[in-house]
Amino acid sequence: xxxxxxxxxxxxxxxxxxxxxxxxxxxxxxxxxxxxxxxxxxxxxxxxxxxxxxxxxxxxxxxxxxxxxxxxxxxxxxxxxxxxxxxxxxxxxxxxxxxxxxxxxxxxxxxxxxxxxxxxxxxxxxxxxxxxxxxxxxxxxxxxxxxxxxxxxxxxxxxxxxxxxxxxxxxxxxxxxxxxxxxxxxxxxxxxxxxxxxxxxxxxxxxxxxxxxxxxxxxxxxxxxxxxxxxxxxxxxxxxxxxxxxxxxxxxxxxxxxxx
Numbered sequence: 001x002x003x004x005x006x007x008x009x010x011x012x013x014x015x016x017x018x019x020x021x022x023x024x025x026x027x028x029x030x031x032x033x034x035x036x037x038x039x040x041x042x043x044x045x046x047x048x049x050x051x052x053x054x055x056x057x058x059x060x061x062x063x064x065x066x067x068x069x070x071x072x073x074x075x076x077x078x079x080x081x082x083x084x085x086x087x088x089x090x091x092x093x094x095x096x097x098x099x100x101x102x103x104x105x106x107x108x109x110x111x112x113x114x115x116x117x118x119x120x121x122x123x124x125x126x127x128x129x130x131x132x133x134x135x136x137x138x139x140x141x142x143x144x145x146x147x148x149x150x151x152x153x154x155x156x157x158x159x160x161x162x163x164x165x166x167x168x169x170x171x172x173x174x175x176x177x178x179x180x181x182x183x184x185x186x187x188x189x190x191x192x193x194x195x196x197x198x199x200x201x202x203x204x205x206x207x208x209x210x211x212x213x214x215x216x217x218x219x220x221x222x223x224x225x226x227x228x229x230x231x232x233x234x235x236x237x238x239x240x241x242x243x244x245x246x247x248x249x250x251x252x253x254x255x256x257x258x259x260x
Contacts, residue, residue, distance in 0.1 A: 005142070007166075007167055007168070007169065007210070008084070008085070008140075008142075008167070010209065011084060011085060011166075011167075011209075012085050012086075012087075014204075014207045014209075015063065015085075015087070015204060015207075015209065016087070016204065016205055017063055017064040017087050017088050017090075017091045017103075018064075018091070018103065019204050019205040020063045020064065020065075020204050021063070021064055021065070021103055023203070023204055023205075023246070024065075024202075024247070025065055025067060025108075026104070026107075027104065027106070027107035030240060030243055030246075031240050031243070031247070032107070033239050033240065034238065034239050034240055034252065035065075036067060036107065036108050036111060037111055038236060038239065038252070039068055039194055039252070039254070040067070040068070040070065040071060040108065040111050040112055040115065041115055042194075042234070042254050043068055043071040043072070043159075043192065044071040044112065044115055044116075046192060046232070046256050047071050047072060047074065047075045048074075048075070051190070051231070052075065052156070052157055052190050053156065054076065054155075054156020054157060054189070055076060055077040055078055055156060056076060056077070056078040056079075056080065056152075056153065056155045056156050056157075057069070057072045057076040057078070057079050057080070057155060057156065057157040057158075057159060058080045058081075058082065058152070058155040058157075058158050058159070058184050058185075059072070059079070059080070059081045059082065059158075059159040059160075059161065060082050060139050060141075060146070060158070060159070060160050060161070060163045060181060060184075061081060061082065061083060061088075061159075061161045061162070061163060062084065062161060062162040062163045062166045062167075063083070063084070063088050064083065064088050064091040064092060064095075064103055065161055065162060066081045066083075066092060066095075066161075067105055067108040068159060068161045068194060069081055069129075069133070069159060070105075070108060070109065070112050070129055071112060072157070072159065073128065073129040073132040073133075076132075076156070076157065077132075078132075078134050079132050079133045079134060080133070080134060080135045080136070080137065080152065080155075081133055081136050082136065082137045082138065082139040082146070082147065083136070083137075083138060083139070084138065084139060084140075084163070084166075084167065085138060086138065089136055089137075089138055091103050092136050093136055095130070096130050096133050096136065097130070098127075098130060105126070106122065106126070109122040109123075109125055109126045109129075110122045112125070113125055137150055139163075141163070141164065141167050141168075141176075141177040141180050141181060142176075142177075142180070143180060144180055144183060145180075145183060146180050146181055146183070146184065147184070152184065154183075154184060154185055154186035154189070155184055155185055155186065155189060156186065156189050156190070157185075157189055157190045157191075157192065158181065158182070158184055158185040158189065158190070158191050158192070159192045159193075159194075160181060160191065160192070160193045160194070160195075161193075161194045162194060162195055162196065163181075164177045164178060164181070164193075164195070164212075165195055165196065165199070165211060165212040165213075165214065166209075166211060166212075168212050169210065169212055170212065171214075171218070171222075173212075174212060174214070174222060175222055175225065175226065178222060178223075178226045179226060182226060182227065182259065185259050186259070187259050187260065188258065188259065189258070189259050190231075190256060190257070190258055190259075191223075191228060191255070191256075191257045191258070191259060192254075192255070192256055193219075193253070193254070193255040193257070194252065194253075194254055195219070195252065195253050196211070196247075196249035196251075196252060196253075197214070197215060197216065197235065197249060197250050197251045197252065197253055198213050198214070198215060198248075198249060198250040198251075199211045199213055199247060199248055199249035199250075200213045200248055201247070201248060202246070202247040202248075202249075203245070203246045203247065211249075216233070216235055216253060219233075219253055219255065220233070223255065223257050227259060227260045228257040228258065228259055228260065229257060229258050229260060230255060230256075230257045231256045231257060231258060232254075232255070232256040233253065233254070233255050233256075234253070234254045235251055235252070235253050235254075236251050236252045236253075236254070237250070237251045238250055238251045238252075
């Protein structure tokens with residue numbers, strides 16, 4: 001699967017995690033109203049619905065984007081977050097261990113606490129989240145066990161945030177990546193997916209990265225063929241009405257599906 005290998009080499013060499021965050025998810029990032037303030041309420045609602053039960057959640061995140069796992073920490077005992085390479089994993093571990101120079105996710109923590117409306121301290125909440133994240137691994141979607149050589153029990157919930165489409169170049173590779181990721185989820189478990197629609201590229205630090213483009217219909221078909229029943233699917237138009245020369249996505253898709 002040459003496309004997996006080529007994209008991995010591209011990301012490993014040129015994708016800088018902090019620049020990626022500064023552009024798309026940091027507190028001053030122009031895209032933050034799409035990538036943080038819109039997504040956290042969606043996941044909070046999904047987790048609080050009561051339809052997801054179990055102890056373990058595995059999240060496969062693109063780059064250092066793991067803020068979407070924050071709401072999960074309220075409902076799962078064991079949180080395992082996985083990044084695509086060493087650079088991203090290093091940033092994740094620095095945040096988890098509260099080390100100097102770690103990525104600042106205070107804006108995401110504050111957004112979640114404000115959403116909850118319980119008057120909780122975001123600092124205390126973030127400390128609790130850091131303790132809830134038990135392990136961190138590198139994933140490789142070209143293999144049948146994306147966390148190889150690590151073998152985990154199948155999770156009760158699998159969260160895929162922008163990871164499939166960022167690592168493939170065509171429909172066949174996407175289906176293969178989904179099939180491989182699905183090995184991490186038990187039957188009857190929930191798949192939560194967040195993805196950009198109709199995006200062909202994104203810029204990071206002046207470097208243009210390719211992105212597999214697809215629409216809602218493709219996602220529905222891929223999930224059905226991949227062994228999932230969709231319980232909820234929402235499509236949201238892009239809020240950032242400029243900067244199409246930085247990232248050309250048209251909107252976001254959010255999916256809650258159950259593995260057959």
